Amino acid sequence: MIDQEQDSRIDAREALGSLDAYINRTLLRDAEALPTFKAVPNGNLTAKLAITTASHGLLRSLGAKLAMYVGVAAMIGGLIYILPRSSESPLKKSATQPHVSLPQTTESTSPKVVETPAPQTAQPQPLKSEKVARVARSKPAMTLDEGDDNNAKAITQQGYHPPIK
Amino acid sequence: MMRIKSVPGSGIHEVDLRALFHSFLRGDDAAFSELYRELNPRLSAYCYKLVLGHSEDLMQELWERVIALRSKRHASDLDIQSPLAFLYRTLKNLAVDHFRRTVDSQPLSEYHTISPSNGETDLECLILEGLEKLPFEDREVLVLNIYSGYKFGEIAEMQGKSVDAVWARASRARVRLRNIVIADAARLGISLPIATNANSQKETV
Known part of the structure; x- marks a missing residue:
């Protein structure tokens, strides 16, 4: 069993x-x-691969060119900036200004101030009578004429004259 | 140009794949062709068995993604330790997405039916149908091992698991497949092979 x-x-x-x-x-x-599965990439994949490779190459070459142009431009700019200064300043100075040692000066801390009294003669001079007559003849007194009776007849008071130049 | 040296049980294969992948990322088109020649047939077989015939579109999408990697900024600095694992994961994600899309629009029963062809017996059809009935993880290990020809060590690396875990998964999958076949054969009245003597000489009755 x-x-x-x-x-x-x-x-x-x-x-x-x-x-x-x-x-x-x-x-x-x-x-x-x-x-049987393919062991070789098809056309679509190959094309995509080629596009990425080309775009990478293009970007790289563009980047390289851009970097080169920027570098050249910076160099030219630098030369333009530096050359005129370098040709001007040190040579001219040495040629025209001989080095002279100046004597040392000391500044006085409390400069003397001479006080002069103001002249007391500045007073208004009265006009001479001839001058007054000449001014009165040459220029009539200015009047306002605006067609209104209420206007003042003259802007000057009696005996007032403009200052003579 | 760098060639792939597949030496079983050594690390040379993977190191060369990695070197190939990195030289491809740096702009070497010939490296892409080498990668494709090495990996496309095996991954296509995996995809073909798992996605059941829609492998071509998915593989195309996979390789397009790989090419698109190169357009990324600092592509050459991408540190992909295992290209095989990277491609496997990407392909698996694509397959899962494909399943989600198609299962919504197509009933699973109509998705795939195996009928006897090319001289297959009923039992062989039953076995192939049984493979489709396995859980995804089990089926995946068997497909990677038998159809794609990857060794357990390579599968472990792809899946990020230990070799023992993969081996255990594979043997469990075989047991499950056998049980499915036995149950289906009993239900349909199909006879199973038995050994006629101690040397396990098989014949079907």
Whole structure:
């Protein structure tokens, strides 16, 4: 009885083993039957690859050119800025102005201020009669004429004259 | 030009892939061709089995994304330690997006049906259907191993897991697949192969 049970177990194990082997064989055969997949990139991928390569190259060359132009422009700008100054200042100074050592001067801290009294003669001078007569003749007194009777007849008072220049 | 040296069990393969990827990012078009030749057939097989025939569009999108990486600023400074893992993750994300898009518009039952063709027996059809019924993670490991030809070490690196974890996942997936096949065969009345002697010589009854 025990022998029969053991035999049936062994048979079952062998059956399972054979099923496993069958499954393996089937899967391997299915794997071999798969379509052949491409090992070379298709045209679309190749084109995209070429575009990225070209754009990279273009960017790199543009960047290099830009850097070169900027560098050249900076050099020229620097030369334009530096050359006139360098040719002007040190040479001229040395040629025209010989180095002279000036004597040292000391500044007095409290400069003397001389006070002079203002002249007391600045007083209004009365006009002479001849001058007054000449001014009166040359220029008539200004009058306002705006067609209104209420206006003042003259803007000057009697005896007033503009200052003589 | 740098060539890929695939030496099983050594790190040479991955190091060269990484070097290729970095030289591609620095603008070497020939490196891209090498990468494509090495990786496209294997990743396409993974994609073909997982997305069930829509692999071409997804692979195209994957490679376009890889090319677009180069347009990024400081692309040559991108530190991608494992290009294989990077491509696998990107492809998986694309596949998941594809599933989300298509499952909304198409019933899953109509999505894929396996019918006997190319001399396949009913049992073989049952096995292939059983593979589709496996949980995604289990199916993924089997597909990467059997269809794409990646070793467990490479799969572990792709998935960021230990080799033992991947090996355990694969053996669990095989057990689940076997159970599905047995259940379906019993339901449909399809006979299973049994061993006729101790040397496990198989035949179907």
